[in-house]
Amino acid sequence: GDQGKQVHSNANSKAYKTYSKAEVSLHNKRADCWIIIKDKVYDVTSYVEEHPGGDAILAHAGDDSTEGFYGPQHATRVFDMMEDFYIGDLQN
Numbered sequence: 001g002d003q004g005k006q007v008h009s010n011a012n013s014k015a016y017k018t019y020s021k022a023e024v025s026l027h028n029k030r031a032d033c034w035i036i037i038k039d040k041v042y043d044v045t046s047y048v049e050e051h052p053g054g055d056a057i058l059a060h061a062g063d064d065s066t067e068g069f070y071g072p073q074h075a076t077r078v079f080d081m082m083e084d085f086y087i088g089d090l091q092n
């Protein structure tokens with residue numbers, strides 16, 4: 001079901017923003033890589049070189065990576081890891 005809007009704060013009191021698709025699309029390279037997963041935006045720049053799946057994480061850099069992210073290659077622990085990279089929500 002619809003879980004509604006996420007609260008824009010966490011235990012670290014980070015302030016989160018809302019980003020347009022156009023803005024996210026500017027971050028489409030190895031040295032500046034944002035990905036969208038289920039309408040949330042993740043800055044994975046610091047993780048690109050560490051990613052066990054290598055450059056697969058770049059396949060939809062700056063764009064929707066939901067399908068690749070939920071592929072069979074990812075164990076459930078990845079769902080916890082991703083929170084470290086969350087920077088905000090996609091504007092709707």
Ligand code: HEM
Pocket residue numbers: 035042044051052053054056057059065068069071073074075076077078081082085
């Ligand atoms: C926040 C984003 C991501 C994180 C934290 C992440 C993390 C990981 C981790 C930890 C693994 C090793 C397997 C495991 O422990 O489950 C992995 C493997 C893999 N990932 Fe990602 N991943 C991310 C995004 C993506 C995206 C967007 C794709 C797009 C297709 C992708 C493709 C792959 C592939 C193909 C493998 C398999 C590598 C192999 O077994 O040879 N990942 N990822």
